[in-house]
Amino acid sequence: xxxxxxxxxxxxxxxxxxxxxxxxxxxxxxxxxxxxxxxxxxxxxxxxxxxxxxxxxxxxxxxxxxxxxxxxxxxxxxxxxxxxxxxxxxxxxxxxxxxxxxxxxxxxxxxxxxxxxxxxxxxxxxxxxxxxxxxxxxxxxxxxxxxxxxxxxxxxxxxxxxxxxxxxxxxxxxxxxxxxxxxxxxxxxxxxxxxxxxxxxxxxxxxxxxxxxxxxxxxxxxxxxxxxxxxxxxxxxxxxxxxxxxxxxxxxxxxxxxxxxxxxxxxxxxxxxxxxxxxxxxxxxxxxxxxxxxxxxxxxxxxxxxxxxxxxxxxxxxxxxxxxxxx
Numbered sequence: 001x002x003x004x005x006x007x008x009x010x011x012x013x014x015x016x017x018x019x020x021x022x023x024x025x026x027x028x029x030x031x032x033x034x035x036x037x038x039x040x041x042x043x044x045x046x047x048x049x050x051x052x053x054x055x056x057x058x059x060x061x062x063x064x065x066x067x068x069x070x071x072x073x074x075x076x077x078x079x080x081x082x083x084x085x086x087x088x089x090x091x092x093x094x095x096x097x098x099x100x101x102x103x104x105x106x107x108x109x110x111x112x113x114x115x116x117x118x119x120x121x122x123x124x125x126x127x128x129x130x131x132x133x134x135x136x137x138x139x140x141x142x143x144x145x146x147x148x149x150x151x152x153x154x155x156x157x158x159x160x161x162x163x164x165x166x167x168x169x170x171x172x173x174x175x176x177x178x179x180x181x182x183x184x185x186x187x188x189x190x191x192x193x194x195x196x197x198x199x200x201x202x203x204x205x206x207x208x209x210x211x212x213x214x215x216x217x218x219x220x221x222x223x224x225x226x227x228x229x230x231x232x233x234x235x236x237x238x239x240x241x242x243x244x245x246x247x248x249x250x251x252x253x254x255x256x257x258x259x260x261x262x263x264x265x266x267x268x269x270x271x272x273x274x275x276x277x278x279x280x281x282x283x284x285x286x287x288x289x290x291x292x293x294x295x296x297x298x299x300x301x302x303x304x305x306x307x308x309x310x311x312x313x314x315x316x317x318x319x320x321x322x323x324x325x326x327x
Contacts, residue, residue, distance in 0.1 A: 001026070001326045002033045006229050007151075008221065010256075012158040013233035014243045018264040020047040021312045021321060022233050022305070023157035028315065029322035031070035035152040042076035042158045049074055053314050067315050071151070225257035232300070233262045236284040245296040252296075261300040262325065263288065265307040 011023040020043065027039035038061065041048035049056035054065050056074040064070040221227055230251055234244040244261065251258050267281055291297045305325045312321055 008154045008228040010156045010230045017235045019233045024051045025318045025322035027155040028318040029326045030153040036069045037153040038071045038151040039155040041074045223255040230256045230258040231260045235265045236287040241290045248296040262303050264305045266304045268306045
């Protein structure tokens with residue numbers, strides 16, 4: 001892994017399979033070899049902070065305590081009620097970003113909020129979409145940071161499979177917004193009175209084009225196997241393997257390069273098994289056999305991570321796990 005030339009590693013899988021531990025141990029592996037590394041968590045909960053035993057809830061990139069060259073941030077925590085109450089401001093910020101903020105002005109902040117909140121499920125949609133856009137904006141900042149080589153490795157802990165796919169679909173979301181912006185620009189250009197009402201300095205096609213190029217750049221980056229790798233994390237159960245197969249199919253459909261499958265929590269070898277352990281081992285064997293025969297997973301590099309007898313928390317435990325899993 002250290003000899004690899006990729007910069008971006010995106011880990012995802014079914015909830016509860018240990019994606020955060022795998023992502024944190026990979027980041028620790030890179031940092032332990034002196035490579036400036038950034039790990040970002042999209043978890044709605046503060047899982048990454050709990051794993052590092054450090055408060056990362058501010059959303060800002062901060063150094064990980066006691067680990068040289070490692071930085072972290074939690075960017076996925078969303079308060080649905082709070083975000084819904086700010087939906088009017090959210091839409092206004094999106095319009096401002098593409099040079100169409102004036103569209104919201106006639107309605108006013110309170111009126112816009114009142115109108116939008118009458119739409120069923122809009123508040124929840126805003127909260128979910130805001131995470132994707134927040135991640136997307138941060139990814140664009142990371143691309144800019146790469147020019148200065150501030151971070152040699154970027155590890156994304158995307159938690160449940162849906163979050164990983166939301167990351168990929170953020171491109172589509174932003175492209176739709178840009179399509180709306182372009183239609184508005186064309187409409188204003190066709191009707192002088194409308195253009196005058198908007199204000200000549202409000203609509204800037206150049207800003208829309210800059211944003212379009214940024215989106216295209218991140219989209220290309222996420223599909224470039226020379227720069228990015230998606231790593232699927234699962235556990236040796238039939239349900240988890242089945243979801244992992246569907247997950248990989250979705251990644252392929254979106255053009256996301258995935259080459260490794262981590263099977264976490266595998267029972268270690270034993271000379272004697274209790275009845276419970278013997279039954280679990282048979283279930284594991286069945287699940288592992290499913291992987292080898294699955295058309296989606298069979299071609300991936302399989303890495304087994306052992307079930308440990310201690311909770312993986314703190315730098316020493318993560319460093320140990322990294323040495324065991326990431327060769």
